[in-house]
Amino acid sequence: MEKSKTKHYIMNIMVWIVVILTVFPLIWMILSSIKQPEEVYSYPPIFFSKDPTLRHYIELFKVTNFEKYFINSTIVTFSTVVITLFIVVMTCYTITRFKSKGTNFLSKLYVLIYLLPQVVMVIPIFLMMKRFGLINSLYSLILTYLIFTFPYAFLLVRAYIGSIDQSMEEAAMIDGASRIGAFIRIVLPIAAPGLIATSIFVAIMCWNEYLFASVLTPSEEFKTLIVGVAGLTEKTGIPSWGMLMAASVIVVLPMIVFFMLIQRRMVIGLSAGAVKG
Amino acid sequence: MFLLLPSILIVLLLDFYPIIYSIVISFQKRSLFDISGVFTGFKNYFLIFTNPNFPTLLKNTLVWTLGTTFFEVSFGMIIALLLNRDFKFRNLARALIIVPYAVPVIVSTLVWKYMFNDLIGLINYILQVLKIASQPIAFLASTTFAMMVVILINVWSFTPFAVINTLSALQNINPELYEAAKLDGANPWQEFKNITFPSILPILIIVSLLRTVWNFQKFEIIWLTTKGGPINSTMTLPVWIYSQGFESFNIGYASSMAILMFIIAIIFAILYINLFERMESRLQ
Numbered sequence: 001m002e003k004s005k006t007k008h009y010i011m012n013i014m015v016w017i018v019v020i021l022t023v024f025p026l027i028w029m030i031l032s033s034i035k036q037p038e039e040v041y042s043y044p045p046i047f048f049s050k051d052p053t054l055r056h057y058i059e060l061f062k063v064t065n066f067e068k069y070f071i072n073s074t075i076v077t078f079s080t081v082v083i084t085l086f087i088v089v090m091t092c093y094t095i096t097r098f099k100s101k102g103t104n105f106l107s108k109l110y111v112l113i114y115l116l117p118q119v120v121m122v123i124p125i126f127l128m129m130k131r132f133g134l135i136n137s138l139y140s141l142i143l144t145y146l147i148f149t150f151p152y153a154f155l156l157v158r159a160y161i162g163s164i165d166q167s168m169e170e171a172a173m174i175d176g177a178s179r180i181g182a183f184i185r186i187v188l189p190i191a192a193p194g195l196i197a198t199s200i201f202v203a204i205m206c207w208n209e210y211l212f213a214s215v216l217t218p219s220e221e222f223k224t225l226i227v228g229v230a231g232l233t234e235k236t237g238i239p240s241w242g243m244l245m246a247a248s249v250i251v252v253l254p255m256i257v258f259f260m261l262i263q264r265r266m267v268i269g270l271s272a273g274a275v276k277g
Numbered sequence: 278m279f280l281l282l283p284s285i286l287i288v289l290l291l292d293f294y295p296i297i298y299s300i301v302i303s304f305q306k307r308s309l310f311d312i313s314g315v316f317t318g319f320k321n322y323f324l325i326f327t328n329p330n331f332p333t334l335l336k337n338t339l340v341w342t343l344g345t346t347f348f349e350v351s352f353g354m355i356i357a358l359l360l361n362r363d364f365k366f367r368n369l370a371r372a373l374i375i376v377p378y379a380v381p382v383i384v385s386t387l388v389w390k391y392m393f394n395d396l397i398g399l400i401n402y403i404l405q406v407l408k409i410a411s412q413p414i415a416f417l418a419s420t421t422f423a424m425m426v427v428i429l430i431n432v433w434s435f436t437p438f439a440v441i442n443t444l445s446a447l448q449n450i451n452p453e454l455y456e457a458a459k460l461d462g463a464n465p466w467q468e469f470k471n472i473t474f475p476s477i478l479p480i481l482i483i484v485s486l487l488r489t490v491w492n493f494q495k496f497e498i499i500w501l502t503t504k505g506g507p508i509n510s511t512m513t514l515p516v517w518i519y520s521q522g523f524e525s526f527n528i529g530y531a532s533s534m535a536i537l538m539f540i541i542a543i544i545f546a547i548l549y550i551n552l553f554e555r556m557e558s559r560l561q
Contacts, residue, residue: 008362015359019373025388025433026376028399032391045399091284098278106281108550113292115546117494119515120535123302123522124295126309147291150284208381210497215523226383230501233387241391248384259379260372 026252033057033245040242056246065220066247069228072138072217076224077206079142081199084149088157089195093183096162107158114151118211121147126215140216141224145209149202156201160194161187200258207255225251296539303533309526321533330509338493338513340424345431345495346488350481352432353439358473360440361447371444375437382434386501389430393417417503420510427499427511431492439484446480447473479556486549494542514538 032040033056035049060066091110095103125144126135134140164187172182188195213224223231229247303321305314325331360371377385392399395415404410416422454472463471496515499505505512505520514534521531 008364011359011362012364015364015370018356018359019370022377022433023373025385025392026380028392029384029388041397043397044402045397087283087287090280094278094280103281106285109288110284111550112546113288115490115542115549116292116296117515117535117538117542119494119496119518120299120539120542121292121295122519123309123528123532123535124298125291127298127302127528128295144291146287150287154284204379210382210501211519226381229383229387241394241397244387245391248387251381252379252384255379255381256376259376 029245029248029252033242033249035242037240037242040245056240056242057250059240060243060246060250063243064232064247065223065228066250068221069223069225070250072222073207073225076138076141076145076213077203079138080145080149080206081202083142084146084153084202085157085195085199087146088150088153088198089161089191091154092157092161093187096158097166110151110154114148114155118148122211122215125212129216134216136217136219136222138217138222141209141213144212144216145206147212149205152205153198153202156198157191157195160191160198164190197262200262204255204258299532299535299539302529303536305529307529309522309528314529317529321530322537324530325534325537330512333509334512334514334517337424337509337511341428341431341499341511341513342489342493344424344428345435345492346485348428348432349436349488350439350485352436353484354443354477354481356436356440357443357447360444374440377434378437380434382497383501385430385434386498389426389433390417390502393426418507420507423503423507423511427502430498430502431495434498435488435492438488442480442484443477446477450476483549483553483556486545486552490542490545490549493545494538 031047031049034052034054035046036051036053037055039046039049095107125147129135129140129144132140134143169182169186172186173179177185208226209224210226210230213227214230217223217227229244229251232244232247302314304316304318306317306320307314356374360367360374364370393401393416395401395413395418398413398416400416401410401413405413414422416426450472455468458468458472494515496513496519499511499513499516500519503511505516515538518531518535518538521527521534525531
């Protein structure tokens with residue numbers, strides 16, 4: 001008994017070591033973002049600023065187009081989530097309710113598409129958007145992001161809608177409800193928590209996207225946060241680490257909030273494609 | 278059936294058309310800004326195979342893909358085993374361990390680059406205090422260390438994926454199996470070898486394959502950290518395609534490499550889907 005207690009104790013210590021190592025880069029980021037400029041560059045490095053300051057944050061909004069980037073990212077993320085969800089719910093409902101060889105094939109095809117390399121698409125997509133005159137337009141991003149948000153959301157939502165018992169819908173339809181009525185009153189409320197979790201996962205994906213955003217919206221006015229912040233490091237030869245850490249804090253913050261909101265549903269979102277939901 | 282139309286349109290317009298377009302461009306000599314290209318047959322493919330850097334590219338891609346996947350899955354398994362017990366603040370520990378998964382790639386690369394800096398970086402300081410290194414190491418300018426740094430950033434970001442999946446598999450193991458093993462006098466190692474590991478093996482294989490597919494095509498971490506340098510030491514296939522296409526504007530050449538990558542990815546994807554279905558039907 002004594003021995004297993006010690007073992008338990010050692011394992012607990014190991015857990016917290018892992019936790020500290022995992023979270024440390026983020027803590028370092030926050031601590032550095034509120035240091036004085038000379039403290040950011042001091043060697044040996046210091047952990048806690050003697051005189052914490054928000055000057056890097058203020059500078060960030062003054063010197064760069066950070067506000068613009070933030071707004072662009074928000075528009076793209078929000079629009080993509082709404083469109084993805086709308087299309088995916090339609091698709092999944094049809095595929096799970098009208099089973100046939102055709103829908104079965106589509107279902108497989110969408111899973112396959114989830115695994116295709118995006119870097120293969122980036123050149124043709126760029127040329128396509130150029131032809132449509134959509135370079136330097138947020139529309140190009142919203143449209144292109146469907147490449148990865150659609151198959152991902154499809155995997156998640158198919159599991160939610162597929163697991164809903166069809167007999168309730170059928171009963172409602174016998175009672176005179178239309179198919180759409182039955183869908184809205186029975187399927188949607190049951191699937192709602194899953195759909196909200198899916199939206200958040202899709203939002204995280206869009207917010208974090210770099211590949212397509214870096215080529216489709218090169219002009220300052222249409223840059224997303226990720227590309228904008230990446231640009232900050234390129235423009236100035238020697239990056240101002242204080243400002244970059246402040247930018248990082250702001251970029252990561254909404255994601256952490258989203259993440260905490262879906263804590264309990266984490267398993268489902270992370271295991272899309274790996275575990276049947 | 279018309280409800281399926283939008284999804285079919287997405288696949289045709291955003292997947293099929295680009296892939297076919299890519300195949301066409303791969304047979305052309307074409308710059309990013311040309312309206313059309315000049316047909317040159319298999320010349321781009323020939324150029325790839327005769328490129329003296331091609332073996333390095335393949336080697337780097339292999340090291341990157343297998344290295345990241347191996348560490349993600351093994352750390353993921355160990356951490357999941359640690360978390361799959363009763364202890365105080367278990368939910369908090371779990372939540373904190375998976376946080377990096379939500380951290381945008383620009384943030385993870387910036388923070389790690391700052392910590393790995395040769396002049397002011399915290400890691401160099403720690404190495405010197407611990408007397409592991411006598412001189413500060415310029416990690417990102419070193420052909421030996423740069424690959425390790427980008428692999429580390431990837432492992433930090435995506436181990437949570439393996440943790441969560443392994444954890445859910447662990448929680449599905451029937452507790453009676455352990456009770457029976459206790460009665461038979463099994464020691465912890467035998468329990469692990471005979472019950473735990475076989476039970477989570479299917480999910481470990483699936484996660485490994487899925488991570489292989491994704492890490493193979495992952496480009497942002499390397500691009501934002503080293504751009505493939507120094508001297509191509511972190512140059513993988515996707516990074517090369519991006520830099521050929523959008524820095525050298527040589528899209529014909531880039532596309533032929535993209536098509537080669539696509540073929541490799543499709544083989545892995547089909548392998549994955551088949552394996553996944555077989556395991557699923559065995560579980561049922």
